[in-house]
Amino acid sequence: MQKNPFFPEIHGNFGFGCMRLPMKDGEVDPEQFCQMVDAFLDGGFNYFDTAHGYIGGKSETAIRECIAKRYPRDAFLLTNKLTDPYFKKQEDIRPFFEQQLEWCGVDHFDFYLMHAQDKNNYQKFQRCKAYETCYALKEEGRIRHFGISFHDKAEVLDQILTEHPEVEIVQIQFNYVDYEDASVESRKVYEVCEKHGKPVIVMEPVKGGSLVNLPAEADKIFRDLNGGSNASYAIRFAASFPNMAMVLSGMSDMAQIRDNVGAMRDFRPLDEAEHAAVEKVCQIFRSLNLIPCTSCRYCIEENDCPKAIRIPDMFSSLNAFEAFHSWNSSFYYNNVVTGGGHGKASDCIQCGKCEKVCPQHLPIRELLKNVAKTFEKEEKK
Numbered sequence: 001m002q003k004n005p006f007f008p009e010i011h012g013n014f015g016f017g018c019m020r021l022p023m024k025d026g027e028v029d030p031e032q033f034c035q036m037v038d039a040f041l042d043g044g045f046n047y048f049d050t051a052h053g054y055i056g057g058k059s060e061t062a063i064r065e066c067i068a069k070r071y072p073r074d075a076f077l078l079t080n081k082l083t084d085p086y087f088k089k090q091e092d093i094r095p096f097f098e099q100q101l102e103w104c105g106v107d108h109f110d111f112y113l114m115h116a117q118d119k120n121n122y123q124k125f126q127r128c129k130a131y132e133t134c135y136a137l138k139e140e141g142r143i144r145h146f147g148i149s150f151h152d153k154a155e156v157l158d159q160i161l162t163e164h165p166e167v168e169i170v171q172i173q174f175n176y177v178d179y180e181d182a183s184v185e186s187r188k189v190y191e192v193c194e195k196h197g198k199p200v201i202v203m204e205p206v207k208g209g210s211l212v213n214l215p216a217e218a219d220k221i222f223r224d225l226n227g228g229s230n231a232s233y234a235i236r237f238a239a240s241f242p243n244m245a246m247v248l249s250g251m252s253d254m255a256q257i258r259d260n261v262g263a264m265r266d267f268r269p270l271d272e273a274e275h276a277a278v279e280k281v282c283q284i285f286r287s288l289n290l291i292p293c294t295s296c297r298y299c300i301e302e303n304d305c306p307k308a309i310r311i312p313d314m315f316s317s318l319n320a321f322e323a324f325h326s327w328n329s330s331f332y333y334n335n336v337v338t339g340g341g342h343g344k345a346s347d348c349i350q351c352g353k354c355e356k357v358c359p360q361h362l363p364i365r366e367l368l369k370n371v372a373k374t375f376e377k378e379e380k381k
Contacts, residue, residue: 011046013267016037016248017248019051023055036254046075050078082115084115087128087130108144148160149170153189154191167198170198172186172190172202176238176281178207184292199243205237207294208250218285225277233277235247235260292362293315300354310337317333318371348368
């Protein structure tokens with residue numbers, strides 16, 4: 001396995017994102033998660049990433065039970081984050097940080113990030129002196145490395161890194177579909193990191209799973225290479241850039257662990273033929289005009305929707321309809337709104353709470369109108 005050129009304590013360049021863990025009866029499945037953790041560590045990797053909002057706090061406690069209680073502290077690296085909804089003033093930050101340590105069952109975090117920074121919440125972080133407070137925790141040894149995760153345009157990142165040169169690392173959304181996307185600006189954001197000399201952690205390399213189950217035409221392009229899985233090409237694409245310290249993957253079963261670890265244990269950058277295949281797949285995606293939702297679920301886990309609308313699942317159904325034109329997408333939409341008190345897309349009251357927390361800055365209210373138009377037209381007849 002290659003040594004990490006930026007942080008020698010990181011094994012390789014691949015990390016376990018703990019936002020989409022295996023679930024059973026509404027809880028993280030401890031048996032399966034333990035097996036996945038063991039396989040990941042046995043594969044030679046050691047970096048785990050979480051945040052309090054992931055799975056409504058269950059990600060952190062699952063890490064305590066399945067990692068921290070089962071392995072010595074020097075066997076793994078753990079990243080956590082300071083997230084906007086969990087503090088209102090500077091005095092709230094340290095108590096929340098202490099709770100995070102307790103929830104995760106550790107005495108320090110190896111990396112601690114200012115979470116999901118954009119032009120709006122950055123002002124709150126500034127006002128509450130969040131950067132200064134967390135950097136002080138670094139100086140006290142409670143945090144090993146200080147950084148940010150970022151969801152906005154390149155000019156905003158340039159401002160943040162100019163005003164806070166103490167930032168050591170930047171986590172960004174980066175995948176081959178978003179690379180030239182005008183709303184995400186993955187390439188431009190990456191170039192800002194290079195400009196400021198900040199190594200990069202990649203999140204969403206497979207875009208919430210969208211780059212795994214590809215339309216048939218796109219899938220054939222990768223199959224014709226006679227090589228790896230669709231996920232492996234996406235992850236290797238992101239890892240092929242020189243300033244990438246780490247690529248995260250949110251894995252939810254053993255099959256994903258085996259595939260991803262296999263692709264990254266003896267990592268090699270994409271070759272010329274593989275890059276050409278990726279560009280062909282990008283062209284296909286551009287022609288589909290799909291909703292760029294990554295299913296991070298912030299809109300429903302950090303936002304109390306008055307109508308309990310399961311927004312990411314609805315967008316997934318609409319994307320499946322656009323990509324595959326299959327009856328299954330309507331079936332899945334009906335499952336989304338059946339039972340559990342969940343609202344239909346047409347139940348949206350246009351309050352906009354979901355849009356305020358969306359890292360992709362999606363016009364969710366308008367998109368829900370498209371969902372309703374597509375899937376609810378039959379019942380209106």
